[in-house]
Amino acid sequence: MTAGPLPLARRADSLVGSVIDSSTALLASKTHDIVRFAMGSPAPEAIPTKILAHVGVEAIGEAAPDAFDYAATEGDPAMRQALLHALEGTSDATTPERLTITSGGMQGLDLAYKIFLDPGDLVAVESPTYTNGTATALSYQAELLEVPVDDDGMDIDALREAVQRAGRAPKIIYTIPTFQNPSGVTMSLPRRRDLLGLAREWGSVLIDDDPYGMLRFAGDDIPTLHELADGDPLVYSVRTFSKIVAPGLRVGWVDADPSLQRLLIAAKQAMDTCTNLPAQRLLAAFLREGYLDDHLLTQREQYRLRKEAMQAALTEHFDGLAHWTDPQGGFFLWVTFERAVDTQALFEIALDEGVAYIPGNAFSPEGRFPNALRLCFASSTPERIREGVARLRRAVDVLEGA
Ligand SMILES: Cc1ncc(COP(=O)(O)O)c(C=O)c1O
Incomplete structure (x- = not known):
């Protein structure tokens, strides 16, 4: 006797899962050095x-x-x-x-x-x-x-x-x-x-x-x-x-x-x-x-330094090519390219260059923001952030055949 297709509920079609979690799975399968701007997690050293x-x-x-x-x-x-x-x-x-x-x-x-x-x-x-x-x-x-x-x-x-x-x-x-x-x-x-x-x-x-x-x-x-x-x-x-x-x-x-x-x-x-x-x-x-108050004080200071490092690196490598938000807290910064840069197509190239982010269209049910991306500044040190943004620029150059 051969089994037919499993009798899934109609709602199973609506279980779309998370683009973010699946890109993490893809990241986990890579063995080369990657600066990780993709996940919204605290840095390992930020966990008390x-x-x-x-x-x-x-x-x-x-x-x-x-x-x-x-x-x-x-x-x-x-x-x-x-x-x-x-x-x-x-x-x-x-x-x-x-x-x-x-x-x-x-x-x-x-x-x-x-x-x-x-x-x-x-x-x-x-x-x-x-x-x-x-x-x-x-x-x-x-x-x-x-x-x-x-x-x-x-x-x-x-x-x-x-x-x-x-x-x-x-x-x-x-x-x-x-x-x-x-x-x-x-x-x-x-x-x-x-x-x-x-x-x-x-x-x-x-x-x-x-x-x-x-x-x-x-x-x-x-x-x-x-x-x-x-x-x-x-x-x-x-x-x-x-x-x-x-x-x-x-x-x-x-x-x-x-x-x-x-x-x-x-x-x-x-x-x-x-x-x-x-x-x-x-x-x-x-x-x-x-312990919470002191922990938060330390984290806020670290995240401020990291955000500033990311903005400085973006200014160095993407001035005139993209603009970005200026968060006063939290983990993320949003980058929008001034011209059409397909950040979905860029993703694989960026991974090869050694940097990960989440493409903009993942954050829109209708797939808007094809030329934007999310960067998490919280989980990398300022040095790694500078390296990661430089790699991102190289990835854009590869995508555009520069
Ligand atoms: C806006 C927002 N809501 C909810 C969550 C989920 O939080 P938790 O990991 O505690 O389930 C996150 C985590 O990324 C988030 O950014």
């Missing part, structure tokens, strides 16, 4: 491994056998308490009934789409936007509406016009307001207020995905959408420790209206039961013992 190992002795060592049990679905009490305390006085301050610990920021996004989105609902996203966020929305069969971004974040007039043209309000507006992935830009305060106003006018859920906000190295803080919303149930905030401590811990949190907590817990119980307990205990000890 020594401190985590130190606090881990007590938090998950022999004296803490229960650290390897199941945890409460809404989050381990030690983690919840340490986090609530760490956030006190910040723009992300919150209360127990609004807080759910998640398995990274991605689960916060997945839960949002799971509880709010029906197939075919409209989701307004920034253009460009975070590829994996798009993949999550599509996995719940969203229809996506791309809204341009400029130096002040999502263009709110363009959002209004796009919604008028679509003839229906978005069920969800998805924004990365601070040091946006991929562009690095930050939404201005007036636009944050206007966006909240539109969400209220349309009754749209506003997903406020802000993993990089604590990594500001220049300029003044702007209140988060969470703070500006002042408890408005339409605002659903997603946060993560992936960029500020370590992505492999897979711990994040959702800050949402208290009426949603029961649903979030039910959805999480049907998904992963609870977030990894040893990782929560480690982070709880890291926070409780007061």
Whole structure:
């Protein structure tokens, strides 16, 4: 008897995965030296491994056998308490009934789409936007509406016009307001207020995905959408420790209206039961013992130096050929070529030259930005950054036959 094709669900067609993760897999298969501007991960030396190992002795060592049990679905009490305390006085301050610990920021996004989105609902996203966020929305069969971004974040007039043209309000507006992935830009305060106003006018859920906000190295803080919303149930905030401590811990949190907590817990119980307990205990000890503030101070300074090194190298090699954004924090910088340079075609050549990035069209559901690319400045030293940008210039010359 021969088996027929496997009886996949219709939704399997919508599981498009992540261009970013697949380019990482391609990178892993290369053995020559490559400067890695592709992934949005902290540098290995930015992960506080020594401190985590130190606090881990007590938090998950022999004296803490229960650290390897199941945890409460809404989050381990030690983690919840340490986090609530760490956030006190910040723009992300919150209360127990609004807080759910998640398995990274991605689960916060997945839960949002799971509880709010029906197939075919409209989701307004920034253009460009975070590829994996798009993949999550599509996995719940969203229809996506791309809204341009400029130096002040999502263009709110363009959002209004796009919604008028679509003839229906978005069920969800998805924004990365601070040091946006991929562009690095930050939404201005007036636009944050206007966006909240539109969400209220349309009754749209506003997903406020802000993993990089604590990594500001220049300029003044702007209140988060969470703070500006002042408890408005339409605002659903997603946060993560992936960029500020370590992505492999897979711990994040959702800050949402208290009426949603029961649903979030039910959805999480049907998904992963609870977030990894040893990782929560480690982070709880890291926070409780007061390491976060100093760690962030050091990281911000490192990232400022790295961004400046990248901009200087870009000026040296790409002046007149491209322009780029000027992020005041976070991990990314967005480069747009002045003439048609196919950054998808450039990718393989760049890999051969020894530098990796993510092509611009990966950040647009409609494949916009063919002549742009995202560079992560956070994970390479200034010396490596200078080398990587020089290699990128050589790759462009090879592509153009210079
Ligand atoms: C905008 C944005 N949201 C969410 C995430 C996912 O975070 P996590 O790795 O904690 O799932 C990322 C990571 O790159 C991101 O850039």
